[in-house]
Amino acid sequence: MSTVNTSERQSLYAEVTSRIIAELEAGRLPWVQPWDASRCPCTLPHNAGSGRIYSGINILMLWTSAIEQGFSSQRWLTYRQAEAAGGHVRRGEKGTVVCYADRFTPREEAAKARDEDREARTVAFLKRFTVFNLDQCEDLPEDMIAPVAPIAPELAIAGADRVIQNSGVTFRIGGGEAFYSPTHDVVQVPPQAAFLEPINWFRTALHELGHATGHKSRLDRDQTGKFGSASYAKEExxxxxxxxxxxxxxxxxxxxxxxxxxxxxxxxxxADEKAIFRAASAASKAADFLLAYGEDRP
Structure with missing residues (x-):
């Protein structure tokens, strides 16, 4: 049996949501950062010790931190990981909070389960960790801090094209609007000539394919909301x-x-301090679903 401080658990949801709300109120979207004007490469953040790519709300938190603090890396370590690698976090550096879902059993539930001779039900909660960017560390091994070459534009487009071609979603090119039809499970995007910048065609296609991952035959999200409703806004x-x-x-x-x-x-x-957590989690699952089709297989 374990216990978790309820106020701490709730404060993390509130803390993160408040920050996202402040960004949106200022007209900034945490998932769209000014990468072109920053030292930091535009890629998904990952743990330099395990190689694990961060997901969900942690992407937003780490992207925002990297931009705000002017870091040149998307690689992160815990204090102990830096030490285990033979380096250390510089004195005075302040870390960035990330969180992971875990489960615990409330005391009351554990006692009730014992009395009823059954398995105790667990409750999900967020666990807080602090990580540091590689820019905040010293004496790390060369192979850990070696610069990562950016993906060449032609390879990026080739990868996006593989996602589109291999996704299994019916993909039509034509018309004057981009949309996804849940009823017919069809994505339609205007011809590339309709876009001032060719790369915007691929951005638009990936957005509509993001919707398509929610079809009942794939990740099965609620796509019944009418335009202007809360459920429609959540899916968007x-x-x-x-x-x-x-x-x-x-x-x-x-x-x-x-x-x-x-x-x-x-x-x-x-209205719901957990909404951004659920949306970011669903977004990561959707992105992973699509990216699996973009892998360059022999």
């Missing part, structure tokens, strides 16, 4: 972040697709 938020995460993984800088939804997203986040 998932697709926005999913395309941003997928773009970053492929080497394409994400851009704002639907800033006009900021007001609706603010309403969703203000």
């Amino acid at each position: 938020l998932v697709a926005e972040m999913a395309s941003a995460f997928a773009c970053a993984a492929l080497g394409i800088v994400p851009t704002v697709r639907h800033a006009d939804y900021i007001g609706a997203w603010l309403e969703v986040l203000c």
Whole structure:
């Protein structure tokens, strides 16, 4: 049996949500950072010790921290990992909080389960960790701090094209609007000539494919919401972040697709402090689903 401080658990949800709300109120989208003007490469953040790519809300938190603090790396370590690698975190450096889902058994539930001779039910909660960017560390091994070459533009486009071709989603090119139809499970995107910048065609395609991952035959998200409803705004938020995460993984800088939804997203986040966590988690799953089709297989 274990116990978790309820106020601490709730404060982490509130703390992160408040920060996201502040960004949105200022007109900034945490999943669209000014990568072109920064020292930091546009890619998904990962743990330099384990190689594990961060997901969900942690992507937003680490991206925001990297931009705000002017880091040149998307690689992170815990204090102990830095020491285990033979280095150390510089004195006075302040880390960035990331969180992971875990489960615990409330005392009351454990006692009730014993009395009823059954398995105790567990409750999900967030566990807080602190990580440091490689820029905040010293004396790390050369192979850990060696610069990572950016993905060449032609390889980024080739990867995005593989996702589109291999996704299994019916993909039509034509018309004057980009959309995904849940009823017919079809994505439609205007011809590339309709876009001032060719790369925007791929950004748009990935956004619509982000919606398509929610079909009942794939990740089965609620896509029944009507335009203007809270559920519609939630699905749009998932697709926005999913395309941003997928773009970053492929080497394409994400851009704002639907800033006009900021007001609706603010309403969703203000009403539910866990909404951004659920949306970011769903977005990571959607991006991973799409990226699996972009792998260059022999």
